[in-house]
Amino acid sequence: MDREEKQLEAVVDALIHRVSDLKNSLQTFIMRLENDYESISWTQFIDSYVVFSAQIHNLMKIVKNDKTPPLRSRVLFPLLLSPDIDEELMKLTEGRVQSFNHDMVPDYLRTKPELEIESKESAIVSKACNLSADQSQKQMTSANKIVNNMTELVKNCREEWETETNRQNQTQTSLMSDTTTLIAAITFGKGLKAMTTSMKASQPPVLSSVAPTPGPQRAGAGKAPATIKTNIKAAANIHPYGR
Structure with a gap:
């Protein structure tokens, strides 16, 4: 076996290995879509496509390697x-x-493709070659606009989905029923109980800071002193014209 045949055998083995990895990834992804389509998330979906892209890239690196024998020349x-x-x-x-x-x-x-597919492909290629530069530019602009709109739509849907997911994953620190009960109690006093008599009796008496007055003065509370009374009476006995 010469050197080229050994390289060809090594390349074929590497291609078989890479294709097998890609096939297993596709089978796993299809199985998840069929069985776990309700629980699969957007990020997991994107991660699977990232894996596919990486595996295809590695496969094409082997094909385009300079040390790889030209496979097109093999029959x-x-x-x-x-x-x-x-x-x-x-x-x-x-x-x-x-x-x-x-x-x-x-x-x-x-x-080669089947004759029917090959004829359709030839018709599409000839139609594309007959387009003018202005028509081609208009179609490219229209296609880019559609792609940008779809990309923006997917991006917005992804942001909304991530926001909703983060909101659902947040730990709940309050209950709506408790919040409503608290607002009703503060605003309308709903659910609050009045203070009972036993609670009032258990409270200590309030001490007064005013000192008690003596007994005689307490009896004469609200009346003028005796000296003032005497003076008033004496003044009343004097005749105004007898001065």
């Missing part, structure tokens, strides 16, 4: 066609292909 052709079931082929294809017969060869070894 693959079947050595044996048989209608019988091939167990090894079933194992390699995970049960998708049971036998390598004349019906399978055109589909699995085709290097």
